Amino acid sequence: MCLAIPGKLIEIVQHPSGIRMGRANFGGIVKQVCLEYTPDAKVNDYVLVHVGFALSTVDQEEATRAYDLLKEMAQLQELDIPEVEEQMTAVPNDGSMPAKSAS
Amino acid sequence: MKFLDEYRDEALAKKIVDEIRRVVTKPWVLMEVCGGQTHTIVKYGIDRLLPDEIELVHGPGCPVCVTSLEMIDKAHAIAQRPDVVFCSFGDMLRVPGSDVDLLVLKSRGADLRVVYSPIDCLKIARANPDKKVVFFAIGFETTAPANAMSVFQAKKEGIKNFSILVSHVLVPPAIASILQSPLNRVQGFLGPGHVCTVMGYREYEPIAERFKVPIVITGFEPIDILEGALMAVRQLEAGTHEVQNQYRRVVQRQGNRTAQQLVNDVFEVCDRKWRGVGSIPKSGYKLRYEFREHDAERIFNTKEIDTKESDICISGLVLKGVKKPHDCPAFGKQCTPEHPLGATMVSAEGACAAYYAYGRHLEKREPAAALPV
Numbered sequence: 001m002c003l004a005i006p007g008k009l010i011e012i013v014q015h016p017s018g019i020r021m022g023r024a025n026f027g028g029i030v031k032q033v034c035l036e037y038t039p040d041a042k043v044n045d046y047v048l049v050h051v052g053f054a055l056s057t058v059d060q061e062e063a064t065r066a067y068d069l070l071k072e073m074a075q076l077q078e079l080d081i082p083e084v085e086e087q088m089t090a091v092p093n094d095g096s097m098p099a100k101s102a103s
Numbered sequence: 104m105k106f107l108d109e110y111r112d113e114a115l116a117k118k119i120v121d122e123i124r125r126v127v128t129k130p131w132v133l134m135e136v137c138g139g140q141t142h143t144i145v146k147y148g149i150d151r152l153l154p155d156e157i158e159l160v161h162g163p164g165c166p167v168c169v170t171s172l173e174m175i176d177k178a179h180a181i182a183q184r185p186d187v188v189f190c191s192f193g194d195m196l197r198v199p200g201s202d203v204d205l206l207v208l209k210s211r212g213a214d215l216r217v218v219y220s221p222i223d224c225l226k227i228a229r230a231n232p233d234k235k236v237v238f239f240a241i242g243f244e245t246t247a248p249a250n251a252m253s254v255f256q257a258k259k260e261g262i263k264n265f266s267i268l269v270s271h272v273l274v275p276p277a278i279a280s281i282l283q284s285p286l287n288r289v290q291g292f293l294g295p296g297h298v299c300t301v302m303g304y305r306e307y308e309p310i311a312e313r314f315k316v317p318i319v320i321t322g323f324e325p326i327d328i329l330e331g332a333l334m335a336v337r338q339l340e341a342g343t344h345e346v347q348n349q350y351r352r353v354v355q356r357q358g359n360r361t362a363q364q365l366v367n368d369v370f371e372v373c374d375r376k377w378r379g380v381g382s383i384p385k386s387g388y389k390l391r392y393e394f395r396e397h398d399a400e401r402i403f404n405t406k407e408i409d410t411k412e413s414d415i416c417i418s419g420l421v422l423k424g425v426k427k428p429h430d431c432p433a434f435g436k437q438c439t440p441e442h443p444l445g446a447t448m449v450s451a452e453g454a455c456a457a458y459y460a461y462g463r464h465l466e467k468r469e470p471a472a473a474l475p476v
Contacts, residue, residue: 001166001194001452002139002245002297003323006106017260019222019252027104034222037248037362046106048300048353051192052220053249055362056300056353058106063352067109070330074118 004050110324119329124154134424137295138165138452145457160424167194167450169377172410174270175200188214190224191239198449221253228265240267245297248362251369268399271388282314286425291335294320296350303358315344322350379418379446416445428455435464
């Protein structure tokens, strides 16, 4: 019931009754949206729509930042995984591979 | 779709679950408040992805479910009148009253219209000046701005044949009521993201403080819910109880002031009866006196109707997070979405209906330990 989905605002119009309306694209489906509660919403903004009313403009910068932070947290976890120990020999400064010791 | 698909990323979900597993040291009970969140949790099996220490219980946040039987009977009484065009959101059609549901009334000749938005009812009212057009205005704070606008606009335009039957409910009093119950098990909340889009989350701060529970305002996609759970678990493990905002891309602390203003102009807070729970003080909205010309309860003078709920149904305990759907002997047997016995089965967003839809009634399960009732 409290379902609200983000749609891209493609047009803003004034309804004859004076209500600020618009049209938003939801992944290919275009629907009318009342914009009275999002007076600052502009064309190309993503608005969060519930029963035909835009309740908020999606903060794209915040969305990207929060998502990147989550991704980063997930990547950092990988740093926690202990490495498989393996004996290695330092590469000499000249970049040449050290000669393998004869066995 | 942008802002949806990326929040269903399976690999990222697994990483967040790993992080919760790393952080958790003891058992915790979290409640998601909103029915939309319940649906996501059961659909994606999020409760089963989480480590055993974390139990998710499902809250009262489905407005269709908690609309009282008395109010549904009133709606039916109005919808049956020959001079009425009755408009409703689709979710309400199959909700049984004491006698029938709205779809049955339609088959008997009631003029019933399903609307996407309450504003569409104004078009119906303009096109049918000889009829009384009534909208069944249910919902939480999320829906209040839309319902308020329909009445505000009707008054402004002088559309006299439009009224609404108001059954609005409010989340914070319900959370407080759950926390006050002696049976309460909930230690942290995933707060309702879309309710807070409208209202902000300042009113949750005194609740978190008073009851010492963390409340994390949370979105509706799997990644949102997992991150909300992680934030709540981190707080519980650290012994803090703050209101945090996981759903920052949409929710601001002050909410949508423009919407709050109109809601306040049109509605005032009142006591409200919740199906399965009972009356909760100051937990609903009713129309202000200035809008009485558009108040369906006043216009149609609907009387209080005596109703009786099922004796077996435990939906009240499910709504409070004390029991789970499969703890009920009737779940999936006498009680199904086709023949619901109580609140949590009447709408797809109710906990029992969600469990049923994803086949959990077919699973064998150990009987739950007896709880004091």
